Amino acid sequence: MKRTLSYLKPYSGKVAAELTFKAAGTAAELFLPLIMEYMIDEVVPTRDVRLFLLMGGAMLVFSVIALVGNIIANRMSAVVAGRMTHDLRYALFSRISYLKSSQVDKFTSPSLISRLTSDSYYVNQSVARTLRLGVRAPILLVGGLVFSFVLDWRLACVLLACVPFVVTAVVIITKKSVRMYTVVQRCGDGAVRALQENITGVRVVKALSRTDREIEKFGKVNAELTENEFKSNRLTALTNPLATLILNLGLVFVILVGAFTGAQAGRVLAFLTYFTLILNAMLGISKIFVVLSRGIASAHRIEEVLATDPAMPVGGYPDGDARYAIEFRDVAFSYNKTCNNVEGITFAAERGQTIGIIGGTGSGKTTLINLLMRFYDVDEGAVYVDGKDVRNYSADELRGKFGVAFQSDFLIADTIRSNIDYFRGLDEEDIERASESAVASEFIKGVEGGLDYELAQKATNLSGGQKQRLLIARALAGNPEILVLDDSSSALDYATDAKLRKSLKERYSACTKFIVAQRVSAVRYADLIIVMDDGKICGKGTHEQLMQSCEEYRLISLAQMGGDL
Ligand SMILES: Nc1ncnc2c1ncn2[C@@H]1O[C@H](COP(=O)(O)OP(=O)(O)O)[C@@H](O)[C@H]1O
Ligand SMILES: [Mg+2]
Known part of the structure; x- marks a missing residue:
C-alpha cells in the first residue's frame, strides 16, 4: 500500500x-x-x-x-x-x-x-x-x-x-x-x-x-x-x-x-x-x-x-570458446522447474555458419532460441555468444546482436516501412535490401503505395506468407550478427523458401543463422543440423551425415522429400 x-x-x-x-x-x-x-x-x-x-x-x-x-x-x-x-x-x-x-x-x-x-x-x-x-x-x-x-x-x-x-x-x-x-x-x-x-x-x-x-x-x-x-x-x-x-x-x-x-x-x-x-x-x-x-x-x-525486479543479473560467468559465434554447452532447462523441457544440449557454430534446428512441435526448438537470447536463464550448462556467456552481456548488448522473426510475431497497424524499420530509424537502403532478401519486394511493389502501404490491425490485409516475409525483412533490416528464424519458412512455399536461403547465403554471408524449421528442405544446406526430439538432441551433423547416422532424421527426410536431395 x-x-x-x-x-x-x-x-x-x-x-x-x-x-x-x-x-x-x-x-x-x-x-x-x-x-x-x-x-x-x-x-x-x-x-x-x-x-x-x-x-x-x-x-x-x-x-x-x-x-x-x-x-x-x-x-x-x-x-x-x-x-x-x-x-x-x-x-x-x-x-x-x-x-x-x-x-x-x-x-x-x-x-x-x-x-x-x-x-x-x-x-x-x-x-x-x-x-x-x-x-x-x-x-x-x-x-x-x-x-x-x-x-x-x-x-x-x-x-x-x-x-x-x-x-x-x-x-x-x-x-x-x-x-x-x-x-x-x-x-x-x-x-x-x-x-x-x-x-x-x-x-x-x-x-x-x-x-x-x-x-x-x-x-x-x-x-x-x-x-x-x-x-x-x-x-x-x-x-x-x-x-x-x-x-x-x-x-x-x-x-x-x-x-x-x-x-x-x-x-x-x-x-x-x-x-x-x-x-x-x-x-x-x-x-x-x-x-x-x-x-x-x-x-x-x-x-x-x-516489486518484481526484472533485472537480469549480469556478469561473473566464465567465458567459452571464442572461435564460436554460438555455443550451447551441456544445457538443461525447465520452465516450471519440475521436469526438464530441454537437456543435454551441446553444439557450436562458427561465425557466418548456418545452424538448422529441426524437430516436431514441442520438441524444444523455440526453447533453444529463448535460451540463446536469454529470455530465460539456463538451469544447467551455459550458452555462449561470441565466446561470452550470455549472462555476461547487458540485455541491450546481447539482443542488439540478433535479428529475429518468431513464429507468430506481431505486425503493427502502420505502413510496411514502419513495420520493417520498427522504430530503429534504419536507412532506406537497408530496408530495401532486407525486403528484397526476404523475397518481400515483389509483393510490396504489387500493393498500393509500396512500402507506404498501410497494414490493418494484426495485418489482416496480408496473407500468412506475406506477413512472414515482412517479419523476416524486419529481422534482416538491422544487419544483425545473428539471424534467428523460428519456423519462418513454414508459411513460405518451397520456391520462395529456396530464394530466401539463396539470398541469405549471398548477401548476409557474415551473419550467423539460426534457423528453426519443421521442413528438411529449410535446413538441408545448413552447416550444422540439430535434430530435436522431446527436449533432447537425437542427431547432429550435416544432411549427409544425418542421413547416415540419424534414424529420426532419415525418416523425416524420407517422408517429406522421398529421400532425395
Ligand atoms: N512458457 C512456457 N511455460 C511452460 N512450458 C513451456 C513454455 N513454453 C514452452 N513450454 C513447453 O516446453 C516444451 C518445448 O516447447 P517449444 O520449445 O516451444 O517447442 P517447439 O518450438 O519445438 O514446438 C513443450 O513441452 C512446451 O509445452
Ligand atoms: Mg516453436
Whole structure:
C-alpha cells in the first residue's frame, strides 16, 4: 500500500487543499442545525424580524460555504485520483514491459491485464472516495456528537446509545464483504482468461466448431463471477437499510425522551438532523472501508508486479570458446522447474555458419532460441555468444546482436516501412535490401503505395506468407550478427523458401543463422543440423551425415522429400 500511496506524493499540495475545502464545507454544514434550532426556539417566539433575517442570512452563508467547499473538494479529489492512477498505470505498464519471460509466466498474462485495468480502477475509486469522505465523515461524526451534547446531553445520550449498534453492524458487514471482494477479483481474472483464450485461439475454436463449448465455458466462469458479485453486493446492500432501521428506532427514542424532558420542537428537530448527519457519517465510513478494502486488495496485486525486479543479473560467468559465434554447452532447462523441457544440449557454430534446428512441435526448438537470447536463464550448462556467456552481456548488448522473426510475431497497424524499420530509424537502403532478401519486394511493389502501404490491425490485409516475409525483412533490416528464424519458412512455399536461403547465403554471408524449421528442405544446406526430439538432441551433423547416422532424421527426410536431395 505504501508504494501505491507514494504515487500521491506529487499531488500532496492538491490533496492538502482538497482536504481543507472539504473540512471547511463540512464544518459549515454542522452549524446549520444549530442555527435552525436557535431560530425556531428563540427567534420565532420573539417575532424579531431583524434577528430572524440575520439568522436566515447566516444560514444562507453557511449553506453556500458548505456547497462550494464540497463541490470544489470533490472535483479536486477526482482530479488527484485520476492523475495518480494515470501515473500508477504508467509505472505498471513499463514494469510489465520489462518483466522477464519467466516472470510473465508466473503472473500469467490475463492476471497482468486485469491488474492493469480493473485493479487500477479500484485503486482509483478507493483514493477518490477516501479523499471525498475521509475527512468529511469523521468531522460529521465527531462534530455531530459534540454539537448534540452542547444542545442537550440527555438526548445526546440516546443518540450515543445507538452508535455501538450501527458500528457493530457496519464492522461485521464490511469484514465479510472484504473477503468476498477478493474472491470476486479472482473470478474476474478467470473471466479475462477465458476471453483471451477465446480471442487468441479464435480460428482454432471456429475450425474445430468449439465455439458453443467456449461460450458454455465462459458462461460458467461468468456465472461464478456474477454469483460472487451478487453475494458481496447483497451483503453491502444490507448496510443502508440496517442503519436506517437503527436510526428510526433511535429517532423514536429521541422524540420520547424529548417529550418526557420537555424539549422544545426546534431542539428535537435539530437533533433529528444531527442524528441523520451522524448516521450518514457512519455509512460513509463503512463505504470507505469497503472501497478501501477492495482498493487495498487491488493495490497489493499491482504492487506485487511493481516489486518484481526484472533485472537480469549480469556478469561473473566464465567465458567459452571464442572461435564460436554460438555455443550451447551441456544445457538443461525447465520452465516450471519440475521436469526438464530441454537437456543435454551441446553444439557450436562458427561465425557466418548456418545452424538448422529441426524437430516436431514441442520438441524444444523455440526453447533453444529463448535460451540463446536469454529470455530465460539456463538451469544447467551455459550458452555462449561470441565466446561470452550470455549472462555476461547487458540485455541491450546481447539482443542488439540478433535479428529475429518468431513464429507468430506481431505486425503493427502502420505502413510496411514502419513495420520493417520498427522504430530503429534504419536507412532506406537497408530496408530495401532486407525486403528484397526476404523475397518481400515483389509483393510490396504489387500493393498500393509500396512500402507506404498501410497494414490493418494484426495485418489482416496480408496473407500468412506475406506477413512472414515482412517479419523476416524486419529481422534482416538491422544487419544483425545473428539471424534467428523460428519456423519462418513454414508459411513460405518451397520456391520462395529456396530464394530466401539463396539470398541469405549471398548477401548476409557474415551473419550467423539460426534457423528453426519443421521442413528438411529449410535446413538441408545448413552447416550444422540439430535434430530435436522431446527436449533432447537425437542427431547432429550435416544432411549427409544425418542421413547416415540419424534414424529420426532419415525418416523425416524420407517422408517429406522421398529421400532425395
Ligand atoms: N512458457 C512456457 N511455460 C511452460 N512450458 C513451456 C513454455 N513454453 C514452452 N513450454 C513447453 O516446453 C516444451 C518445448 O516447447 P517449444 O520449445 O516451444 O517447442 P517447439 O518450438 O519445438 O514446438 C513443450 O513441452 C512446451 O509445452
Ligand atoms: Mg516453436
